[in-house]
Structure formats: C-alpha cells, structure tokens
Amino acid sequence: MKVVAQRPESLTDAPFHYCPGCTHGIIHRLVAECLDELNLREQAIGICPVGCAVLAYDYFNCDMLEAAHGRAPAIATGIKRLLPDRLVFTYQGDGDLASIGMGEIVHASGRGENITVIFVNNAIYGMTGGQMAPTTLLGQVTTTSPYGRTAEQAGYPLKMAELLAQNQGAAYICRTAVNNPANVMRTKKAIKKAFQTQMQAKGFSMVEILSTCPTNWGLSPLEALEWLEKNMIPYYPLGEFKVS
Amino acid sequence: MTKVLMKGNEALAEGALLAGCRAFFGYPITPSSEIAEYMARKMPKMGRTFLQAESELAAINMVYGAAATGNRVMTASSGPGISLKQEGISFLAEAELPSLIVNISRGGPGLGGIQPAQSDYFQATRGGGHGDYHIIVLAPSGVQEMMDFAMQGFDLADHYRIPVMIMAEGTLGQMMEPIIVREPVTDLPPKPWATTGCKGRKPNIINTLHLSPEFLEERNLHLQHKYKLIQEREAKAETFMVEDADLVVAAFGLMSRIAKRAVMDARQKGIKVGLIRPVTLWPFPEKAFQEAAEHVSKFLSVEISMGQMVEDIRLAVNGRVPVEFYGRIGLIPNPEEITRQIMKIAQQEGWV
Incomplete structure (x- = not known):
C-alpha cells in the first residue's frame, strides 16, 4: 500500500491539546513539514512562548525550550549566538510577541538576529481566557473589552509585520493566513522561505500567521474561518513585506 | 609569582574568561559597567560572544538561551538591574541552568544611589524572584577574590546546575589591588542535557511549566533536596x-x-x-x-x-x-x- 499522508518526523505522536477548530495544529504541522523537507530537524532548536502554544515542546520532535512570557526572541538570541549553524526558531502568539515581548522582538529584528519567528496572530489572548490583545480589532469583544475595543480607550491594533519590516536587520517578513487550503499552502511556502533565509545567514525572519480562536471568539470553527477572512485580512493585509 | 594591579570589576571579568565564559550579555549600569566594557574589548578577539542587550530582561533571557547550549555564560548588573532580572533568575533556577550573575551592588530602594551597599542581601539570599528557590551567593572581600570567585562560581554553577551570584559592594568593583592572575581552566564538564540540536539522540527539552500538581511538587522537592546538599557542603565562613x-x-x-x-x-x-x-x-x-x-x-x-x-x-x-x-x-x-x-x-x- 502506498502511503499518501503521514505524520511528519518533526512532530511527536502526542495528541494536540488545542480546542476544536483552532488553527495552531495546522501551523504546527506546517512548521514540522518544513523542518522535514529541509532536513533540519536534528539541527533545529525551538522556543515555545507563554500562551496556548506553551506546550509545543511536547509536539515538536526536536530540541525545545520554553520561555518566560515574551522573552523567546532573547532566548533564541542567546542560543543562536553560541550555535550559529543551528536552526533556531521561536513560536509566539500575539500577546506574547506584540505586548509583553515587544522589546525583545523589536530588538531581535533590529539586530538582524539570524533567527526565525513563527508569529501566530489570532487577535486575542487564548490561554488566559479571551482577553484583549494588542492585535484585537476595533469593535472586537473580549473579556477585557466587553463593549468592543475602542480606539479612545485602548488605541489601535498593532501591525507587527509592517512594523518589523522597517528594520534594516529584518531579512524576510511575511504575513499569511490559514483560513483556506490555498492560504495554508502559501503559509507553508513562507515558513520554508523564512527557514532558508536563516540557513543562508541573511538575518531576521518572521512569518505572521493569521489564525483562529473559535473558543474565545465565541464562534464555530467554520464561522471563525469566515470571521478571519472578513475582519482580519482587511486590517492585516497578506503578503511579503520584506524579502532579501 | 608576579602580581598584577587590577580593578575589581576587571579582575572579575578576567576570572570569568579564565573559567571559560563563552558569552556575556549585559546592560549598562553604574557601578558594574566596567565588566561589560572589559568583555566588549576582550571577547570578540577571543572568538567569544559579547552582546549588549536592549534591557536587563533581555540580558538574563539571553543568558537562559546561551546557558541552555551548555556553555559557561554570564551577566552583570547592579541593584535596579538585578531587580529586573529576577523573572529570568527564577526561570534559570527551575530550569537548572548553570549561569553566573554578578551584582556590583549599590544602595536602594528605588534608584537609590551609586554608592556601595549591601542592601540587596535579602533579594540575593531569599531567591529574589517568584517561587521556592535559592541561588548560591558568594561575597568576595577583595580584588583577588573577585577573580577567584568568578572562577569558583562557574564550577559551583556547573556542579549543582544552579545560577550563582557574586555580590560585591560597588567599592570592590571600582578599587584596584595587586592580584595573582590564575591559570585558565581547560577541562569543562560535559552537559548532556543541553539543547544543541538532537542529532544522534532524543530531543532535549528545557522547560519550567509543570501543570500536573504532583509533578510540580516533585520538582520542588528535587530542588529542595539539592539546596539541602548545597547547605551541607558549600556553606563557608x-x-x-x-x-x-x-x-x-x-x-x-x-x-x-x-x-x-x-x-x-x-x-x-x-x-x-x-x-x-x-x-x-x-x-x-x-x-x-x-x-x-x-x-x-x-x-x-x-x-x-x-x-x-x-x-x-x-x-x-x-x-x-x-x-x-x-x-x-x-x-x-x-x-x-x-x-x-x-x-x-x-x-x-x-x-x-
């Protein structure tokens, strides 16, 4: 019998803990497929965030560390400076990267730190139960913006890909989404390109991936995919912001 | 043996280099900055890593990552900066990552002053950050010990897999004394737990999250057991x-x-x-x-x-x-x- 699909070697057989319809699982698989296809699993060192993906060290079948909230880029820096020939990647959510870890991510990109950041943007704090994130859209209801986010009270959602692409040290910055099969394939291509950018020692690379949180958005998995397309993509345009 | 006149901060930095320190991550603060400046001059020429971090938080987390590669690494700061590092020190303690942290201490609370002080004693000896942990704290009394304790500090850190702090008053960092420069350390212990890429072995994981209540208690009991051993063996006066x-x-x-x-x-x-x-x-x-x-x-x-x-x-x-x-x-x-x-x-x- 011919095998047409199987678990990538870069994923363990531990079942994901993610909620039904959450797109973290898809993104994990894409990262793992890229590690496999580039034959990088044994050279890879990954850093998990604080947030829903905190347990990613149970899922990726390579050396893994878990970081304090927002500090993954600093930890990645420490590793990469001492092991420059390894593939070092962080996997971070929007609260982790764009709020408490803003200092670390901006400076890692500014230094042109030769690491790859997988940035999962679902516009909400998932693990802590649906609070407002720096990427929460205007009008979006969360437990800490119960009447909908307003610019007057909480300012405007941050566009991280655009922000970091301005830094000279950033070599590859791309925003994708995983709301349909075509976008999933584009996301995989972007992750692969980011890893290649790092292996060619070109500098900082980040793929911002628009992702869903059906549980905290209060939507069914299918509705969540539609909500992402209708609300997130117009504010967070997809595409490559920096290629070098 | 010939003696060399050295400033405390520089003797400490040189001691760390002699002990095989591969990377220094720091953020400028008086009266500890000479350590970073010394490392910035010396380390690139030795093929080692010096990096000025954007913040104390980043510096201690760079130490976390670099220590996880199995290398001897360090940071140095002073009171207010050490307070900022406490998050990272708590993580280092639980992840059992050997590392050297230097506090060239000044008076607080708050921004306090830049005069020498010992008022970070509670912070240093009670763990300092969140959770039940301790770090080894060495207090040198002269420039020779600034060098010697930096070297011994790395040995203790590796042996017990624990962060070690050297706490010295600002005066010690700033003053000069003639000292004997020690021989470089060449034989460093292997660290099979390090995250270096899993070629030829199972993946290594370095983490501090323990969601199972039983396992969290087990981890804490493990740390306490280690601390008891250190109390029995390493207390020195x-x-x-x-x-x-x-x-x-x-x-x-x-x-x-x-x-x-x-x-x-x-x-x-x-x-x-x-x-x-x-x-x-x-x-x-x-x-x-x-x-x-x-x-x-x-x-x-x-x-x-x-x-x-x-x-x-x-x-x-x-x-x-x-x-x-x-x-x-x-x-x-x-x-x-x-x-x-x-x-x-x-x-x-x-x-x-």
Whole structure:
C-alpha cells in the first residue's frame, strides 16, 4: 500500500491539546513539514512562548525550550549566538510577541538576529481566557473589552509585520493566513522561505500567521474561518513585506 | 609569582574568561559597567560572544538561551538591574541552568544611589524572584577574590546546575589591588542535557511549566533536596580571633576587612572580640555562628544596610545569644565607628 499522508518526523505522536477548530495544529504541522523537507530537524532548536502554544515542546520532535512570557526572541538570541549553524526558531502568539515581548522582538529584528519567528496572530489572548490583545480589532469583544475595543480607550491594533519590516536587520517578513487550503499552502511556502533565509545567514525572519480562536471568539470553527477572512485580512493585509 | 594591579570589576571579568565564559550579555549600569566594557574589548578577539542587550530582561533571557547550549555564560548588573532580572533568575533556577550573575551592588530602594551597599542581601539570599528557590551567593572581600570567585562560581554553577551570584559592594568593583592572575581552566564538564540540536539522540527539552500538581511538587522537592546538599557542603565562613572571644563581629564582603581593623583595634584595648566573615551568603554559614554561640555573650552584625544579614545570624543562634546591629547606607561604617560600637557593648557588659 502506498502511503499518501503521514505524520511528519518533526512532530511527536502526542495528541494536540488545542480546542476544536483552532488553527495552531495546522501551523504546527506546517512548521514540522518544513523542518522535514529541509532536513533540519536534528539541527533545529525551538522556543515555545507563554500562551496556548506553551506546550509545543511536547509536539515538536526536536530540541525545545520554553520561555518566560515574551522573552523567546532573547532566548533564541542567546542560543543562536553560541550555535550559529543551528536552526533556531521561536513560536509566539500575539500577546506574547506584540505586548509583553515587544522589546525583545523589536530588538531581535533590529539586530538582524539570524533567527526565525513563527508569529501566530489570532487577535486575542487564548490561554488566559479571551482577553484583549494588542492585535484585537476595533469593535472586537473580549473579556477585557466587553463593549468592543475602542480606539479612545485602548488605541489601535498593532501591525507587527509592517512594523518589523522597517528594520534594516529584518531579512524576510511575511504575513499569511490559514483560513483556506490555498492560504495554508502559501503559509507553508513562507515558513520554508523564512527557514532558508536563516540557513543562508541573511538575518531576521518572521512569518505572521493569521489564525483562529473559535473558543474565545465565541464562534464555530467554520464561522471563525469566515470571521478571519472578513475582519482580519482587511486590517492585516497578506503578503511579503520584506524579502532579501 | 608576579602580581598584577587590577580593578575589581576587571579582575572579575578576567576570572570569568579564565573559567571559560563563552558569552556575556549585559546592560549598562553604574557601578558594574566596567565588566561589560572589559568583555566588549576582550571577547570578540577571543572568538567569544559579547552582546549588549536592549534591557536587563533581555540580558538574563539571553543568558537562559546561551546557558541552555551548555556553555559557561554570564551577566552583570547592579541593584535596579538585578531587580529586573529576577523573572529570568527564577526561570534559570527551575530550569537548572548553570549561569553566573554578578551584582556590583549599590544602595536602594528605588534608584537609590551609586554608592556601595549591601542592601540587596535579602533579594540575593531569599531567591529574589517568584517561587521556592535559592541561588548560591558568594561575597568576595577583595580584588583577588573577585577573580577567584568568578572562577569558583562557574564550577559551583556547573556542579549543582544552579545560577550563582557574586555580590560585591560597588567599592570592590571600582578599587584596584595587586592580584595573582590564575591559570585558565581547560577541562569543562560535559552537559548532556543541553539543547544543541538532537542529532544522534532524543530531543532535549528545557522547560519550567509543570501543570500536573504532583509533578510540580516533585520538582520542588528535587530542588529542595539539592539546596539541602548545597547547605551541607558549600556553606563557608572565615573566622578571626573567635576562639576566646566574648563578642563576635559579623561582616561580609569588603565590609569584613573594615570590621577586621576595628576588631584588631578593640583587641589592643583589651576587649576579647573576634570576627566571622560569611563567604557564602547563601548557603549561610550557620555553623560558624552556632559554634561561636557556645562561648560568646554577644554578636554584632555590621552591614552597609539597615540590617539584613543580622536576621540570618538571629535565625542561626536561635535566641541563645543576643545579636546587635550597626549599619549605615549611602555611607560605609569606618573602623572608628565600629570600634566605638564594640566599646559601647564592652561597657554595657562590664568588660571595661
């Protein structure tokens, strides 16, 4: 019998803990497929965030560390400076990267730190139960913006890909989404390109991936995919912001 | 052997390099900046990593990542910066990542001042960050020990898989003394737990999240077991004229050398006084105090703080002998002041 699909070697057989319809699982698989296809699993060192993906060290079948909230880029820096020939990647959510870890991510990109950041943007704090994130859209209801986010009270959602692409040290910055099969394939291509950018020692690379949180958005998995397309993509345009 | 005149901060930095320190991550702060500056000059030429971090938080987390690769790595700062590093130190302690953290200490609270102080004693010896943990804290008293303790600090860190802090008053960082430069360390222990890429082995994981209540308790019991071992083996003190003493002065760091002078002055005045100098602040050398408590009638803790180590002495002697305190902050107690305190006690006790 011919095998047409199987678990990538870069994923363990531990079942994901993610909620039904959450797109973290898809993104994990894409990262793992890229590690496999580039034959990088044994050279890879990954850093998990604080947030829903905190347990990613149970899922990726390579050396893994878990970081304090927002500090993954600093930890990645420490590793990469001492092991420059390894593939070092962080996997971070929007609260982790764009709020408490803003200092670390901006400076890692500014230094042109030769690491790859997988940035999962679902516009909400998932693990802590649906609070407002720096990427929460205007009008979006969360437990800490119960009447909908307003610019007057909480300012405007941050566009991280655009922000970091301005830094000279950033070599590859791309925003994708995983709301349909075509976008999933584009996301995989972007992750692969980011890893290649790092292996060619070109500098900082980040793929911002628009992702869903059906549980905290209060939507069914299918509705969540539609909500992402209708609300997130117009504010967070997809595409490559920096290629070098 | 030829001696070399060196500044405390530079001796410490050189000691770390001799011990095989591969990376330094730091953020400028007075009075510790010379350590970073020394490393910035030396390390690139040695093919090692110096990186000025964007913040103290980033610096300590870079230490976390770099320590996870199995290399000897360090950071240095001072009071306010050390406060910012506490998050990372708690993570280092639980992840059991060997690392060297230097506090060239100044007076607080808040921004405080840049004068030497010992008022970070509580922070250093009680863990400092969240959770039940300790780090080993070494208190050098001279420039030679700045170098030696940096080297010993890395050995202890590797041996016990624990962050080690060197806490030295700002004065020690800034002053110069002739020292013997040690031989470089060549034989470093293997670290099979390091995250270096899983080629030829199963993946290594370094994490501090333990969602299972039972496993969290198990982890804590493991740490406590290690701390007990360290307390038994590594607590260190120096004693001076304690054998026949009626009064024992306690002081650590550079302060202990100033106190020693006062002890000698008081001896000349006929007072039977000795000195205990804790070399390790954690583990606290309780035994030295307990043994002295058998025959002394009083302890006097002299500190550049409003009274912190005095609490550990009281815990060690557990009410058997009264423990008095003399300290200043901003200024350093001088030998005459300490002698006056000793003579005051001598009069109260009817020794003169």
